[in-house]
Amino acid sequence: MIPLGGLEQIGMNITAFEYDDSIVVVDCGLSFPEDEMLGIDLVIPDITYLKENIDKVKGFVITHGHEDHIGALPYVLKEINVPVYATKLTMGLIENKLKEHVLPKPVKRKVVKYGQSINLGCFRIEFIRTNHSISDAAALAIFSPAGIVVHTGDFKVDYTPVNGETIDLQRFAELGKKGVLALMCDSTNVMKPGYTMSERTVGKTFDNIFADNEKHRIIVATFASNVDRVQQIINSAEKYGRKVVVEGRSMVNVISTAAELGYLDVPKNIIIEMEQMKNYPPEKLVLITTGSQGEAMAALSRMAANLHRKVSIEPGDTVIFSSRPIPGNEKNVSKVINELAQKGAKVIVQDTHVSGHASQEEIKLIYSLTRPKYAIPVHGEYQHLKAHAELAQGMGIPKENTIVLSSGDVLELTQERATLIGKVQAQGIMVDGLGVGDVGNIVLRDRQHLSENGLIIIVLTLEKYTNQLLAGPDIVSRGFVYVRESEYLMDEAKSIVYAALERCLDNKVSDWSKIKTEIKDSLSDYLWKKMKRNPMILPIIMEVE
Template identity: 80%
Template sequence: MKEKEQKKKNIAEVQGVKIIPLGGLEQIGMNITVIEYEDNIIVIDCGLSFPEDEMLGIDMVIPDVTYLKENIDKVKGFVITHGHEDHIGALPYVLKDVNVPVYGTKLTIGLIENKLKEANMLKSTKRKVVKYGQSINLGCFRIEFIRTNHSIADSAALAIFTPAGIIFHTGDFKVDFTPVFGTPIDLQRIGEIGKKGVLALLCDSTNIERPGYTMSERTVGKTFDNIFADYSRSRIIVATFASNVDRVQQIVNSAVKYKRKVVIEGRSMINVVTTAADIGYINIPDNTLIDIEQMKNYTDDQIVMIMTGSQGESMAALSRIAASIHKKVSIKPGDVVILSSNPIPGNEKAVSKVINELSMKGAKVIYQDTHVSGHACQEEVKLIYSLIKPQYAVPVHGE
């Protein structure tokens, strides 16, 4: 009885339209939300999450999609807001049981295709690239993609037109008037949607306890320049999220400015940078990138490495280097390691362990002012609410 009551509690039904979170609420990660009207279902995002400390032997957590499998005939497609793991990471697993088309922006679909290729599912999965301002029709739903800013390019908000009214999903967002790539969030279109009358707003609430505004991504570029200038004789290693293409671009910019060669290390980092470069979303000048094997041909002050492992993931490149189990790179006294991210809740111990191991080997570890959030703070959230003026508010992506 209690389980049925809990399931009922997690379903918001307004004027015949149901909003059913299968993940992403009351937790960080594993974002997946069902929008249902009569015999029509669309699924917003399909992410994974990191395991909790007590989940020994578990590498990742994927959502329970029993509801989708039970209603497979109603499901029209997956609509993806952006290409972060907590929004696309579970797709290769879920699509095995719920094989419907996937819709997203250019970079988002490119990153999804990488995952499908690894899972040998590229041919069996339909994908469609959607441009900003373009709408798609799925059953009784019309979904418009609207430009936003986040810590990955090609992020989108979704205006979902249903027979019961408009549902507006912000996706993960911030208001950045000076983005590294692309143009600022389309506040004009968001305001126009608001004037049409919005039934419900699903708004990114990750930073709702932080006053003010989130700093622009460009501010991190100045920090990199300062670090590169201060440690001009040291080998520099930067760990960040593989998907943060804007961050990688700024590291490359600093490397070029200070005449350093760039080594990309870590499978996911290589995949993302390759995909972004192929579609023109990252600019790496000729003769800047070198293979890891070529590092021996250069002095320490000519090298910067960009790699995975900023979250202390056990098998990521930086973690293996810190633990002295990386086959090609060893830390030596005088190395400078920049952690360009904040620990995701639950990863603090793993990150601290990596910092300790690096410090004991004589590396200088820097993590102050090397990251800005990709999520809106209070004033930006207020702005979206003032533009949308929803009848119902559904905070998402916060815990």
């Protein structure tokens, strides 16, 4: 068992299972960049290990259609062409993604139903129905010669789901009776006591809000991928006689895919184009939009900032945030709320969201149904994995059988023992524009330095052989100080460069790298003493014969 991502972090879920000549891979997600990854668009897993063992790799089995489980597939499938197995909606969303990329050759894809098994080398994989914040989520029972591993994927226990049925607890129990070697269970909400509320409770809140605000336009921001949430907004819209407008590219994509595949029940004519909005009074309209995380370029943020071309916020608009801010997004969300409030909108955030992940009691339920020998918590930062291990110990699993792994660990599991037998490459690979992996730590360090301090460029033209100054020093700065206000500073900088240069000539220093260092160091000293600042200093020497 080799997790190539998803441990010690939220996101970029991918785990390889290997036995003899067979490897199957569960999920292939991306993660969003950390704050210090300046300019990076997304992070994908390092699949070097899979490439080196490509003959063994039988395929990807995917638990559900969220970015942190499918988002890296287009990148990875460009490098290794292996089949992909997933439930219907999940596959629909994967196909959406693949359309945006050019694969060297088509990839085999197979839609799997709940309860169905597929044989991949010496593994048999069974898809088990679960509940999550997207339909068609599956847990996996991985049958191997070493025993059965149950991987929950992201899940919760919802006794009244909006779409589909309750998680197949009977099957978990049956597997438990057979004997489960290891349980790999979602840790996202392991710090939360009690049970996660049913998705349906949000529908009740929507109904109340629609009833209380019958005179105003309603705008609901939520995750594009939360198809059940969208369903409930449409349900309330129908009940209260409103037309629905969908805004935001990802929202339009997901809704059309889900509706096409029958995962969204859309009454005829309820959805209208944005252009038709003007034909309806505000109180007959609901907008469903992206931007619930305060993302600067998302539709709701543009509306709030008066930058949206087609929708402007009017006093009286009722804006519902049907989401919770993901850690790191709190301030952006707050900014959008302030902007909306300033334009006279009423903003509602209470009881408008429930999590898609199991809380403590639900996790305990899965342990007591499956009774695994080993507990290997997945999907979480270290603090979550550790808390999860402690919870598993509370469920009677011996401490030595609760295993907190790091990405890249190679764990050998048998009926007798669990042993860490190695380590493979599992750092995330950064994607910036079309570049995959061409931005590394040096580049990021430079971006960091530039972002905090700006830069000063000093250009000199020297005569070859004599090192006489033919032109310059020219000084150009960016992101340092506003130049017109600091001409004196640039003048002083110039004389420091002259002096440094003269010292070099006097001492017969002709090595350019030494001249550059001298210039850099003297200017750097001066600026630190004078301003307590530390810009990047780049001396460039041109040579003319």
